[in-house]
Amino acid sequence: MKRTVCAFVLVFAVGACASSKSATNDGSTIGQGIDVETMRPPEAAQVVAEFQKKYGIESVPAPDTQVTSMAQVLEIIRGDRFSEFEQARAFTAGKQGSDALTIRSYLETSYAGGLLLAAAILEEERKQDMTELRQASQARPLEADQDQAADQARAQQLKTKTNDLRKVVRALKVLSEEPLVSGSDLAEQAIRQDSQSQLAYLANANYYRLRGSWLEFDRMMRYAEDTETGDNPPVKTYLRAMEALQRYVDGGKCKELLEETLARRPDFVRAQANLVLVDRNIEDTYAQLQKLREVSPNHIVVRLAGPTIEEEYTTAQELKGAIQN
Numbered sequence: 299m300k301r302t303v304c305a306f307v308l309v310f311a312v313g314a315c316a317s318s319k320s321a322t323n324d325g326s327t328i329g330q331g332i333d334v335e336t337m338r339p340p341e342a343a344q345v346v347a348e349f350q351k352k353y354g355i356e357s358v359p360a361p362d363t364q365v366t367s368m369a370q371v372l373e374i375i376r377g378d379r380f381s382e383f384e385q386a387r388a389f390t391a392g393k394q395g396s397d398a399l400t401i402r403s404y405l406e407t408s409y410a411g412g413l414l415l416a417a418a419i420l421e422e423e424r425k426q427d428m429t430e431l432r433q434a435s436q437a438r439p440l441e442a443d444q445d446q447a448a449d450q451a452r453a454q455q456l457k458t459k460t461n462d463l464r465k466v467v468r469a470l471k472v473l474s475e476e477p478l479v480s481g482s483d484l485a486e487q488a489i490r491q492d493s494q495s496q497l498a499y500l501a502n503a504n505y506y507r508l509r510g511s512w513l514e515f516d517r518m519m520r521y522a523e524d525t526e527t528g529d530n531p532p533v534k535t536y537l538r539a540m541e542a543l544q545r546y547v548d549g550g551k552c553k554e555l556l557e558e559t560l561a562r563r564p565d566f567v568r569a570q571a572n573l574v575l576v577d578r579n580i581e582d583t584y585a586q587l588q589k590l591r592e593v594s595p596n597h598i599v600v601r602l603a604g605p606t607i608e609e610e611y612t613t614a615q616e617l618k619g620a621i622q623n
Contacts, residue, residue: 325461328352334468339476342469349466358596365389368401375404378567378594383409396492399484403501404533406481408568410474411508412598415571417470419602424463426606431456474508481505496525500533507537512545532563539569543576552576571599574607584611 324334329345337345350357360381365371371386373379383405390402434453482505488498503518522534539555542548553576559569570593574586587607591600 326465328462337472342472345469376565396488396495399488400498400501403481403484406477407504410477413470413474416598417467420463421467424460427456427460494525496522532559535559536569549576567594574599580610580614
């Protein structure tokens with residue numbers, strides 16, 4: 299069955315109806331009748347499409363140009379060009395041989411990683427909104443009546459939004475499952491065909507990283523190192539960068555390795571996207587966002603995290619000016 303395309307970065311093709319279950323009492327206004335915990339991929343697609351429509355997140359249509367070569371597929375993966383992922387997937391479908399299978403694996407896990415990246419950004423937004431909700435919900439007896447009414451209205455809006463975010467985050471994770479499994483299957487097929495394929499082991503390591511299965515990640519990375527022939531592919535450095543962040547919560551090491559990855563492959567856009575998210579200094583974050591926007595103006599990080607980063611940067615600049623005066 300053709301995989302559903304992420305609504306944040308592709309044109310959505312929703313061909314499934316809502317669940318026949320009665321409406322769940324989860325407080326959300328999207329995906330009525332769809333249970334968060336038992337959500338299926340067609341239902342998840344509907345949830346993401348409705349979230350996109352409600353919150354004004356426009357789709358990025360795929361370009362008119364056709365994918366006609368494996369070299370072009372590699373450019374799409376390195377450039378993190380989500381609007382072309384489905385075309386690249388269609389072009390590579392059925393292609394065999396260890397190298398082709400490895401590229402197909404990277405395509406699938408990159409797609410899944412993009413969905414999970416969107417989920418992580420929206421989950422962070424949900425946590426921030428939950429803090430705002432707690433503040434707006436607190437009783438303030440000395441507050442004027444009109445201010446209390448405004449707080450109550452804001453609290454209701456935030457409650458609805460946080461419930462919507464909870465559901466769409468779950469939907470994105472559900473949609474990531476099929477490409478994750480496919481990516482691992484393809485990597486394992488590539489390894490069976492060529493047990494000395496370093497890139498195939500790294501592709502499978504990427505799958506285990508996204509799963510958070512670190513012992514299996516270690517095993518794949520060790521196999522990749524055992525098959526080294528003097529090359530040190532940038533994807534290996536990228537995987538070590540993300541391991542530093544996700545496994546060891548070491549943002550500084552992650553940033554260092556991401557910068558090393560980009561020094562070797564300036565067109566490795568996913569590395570630049572993660573630099574935006576890993577840096578906690580707002581001025582550096584803003585600068586990294588501008589670099590990402592320059593190379594990929596419609597990137598998912600620009601579209602989802604960009605407005606919040608820009609607002610925070612503007613506030614920081616205003617406060618700096620006020621403090622200096």
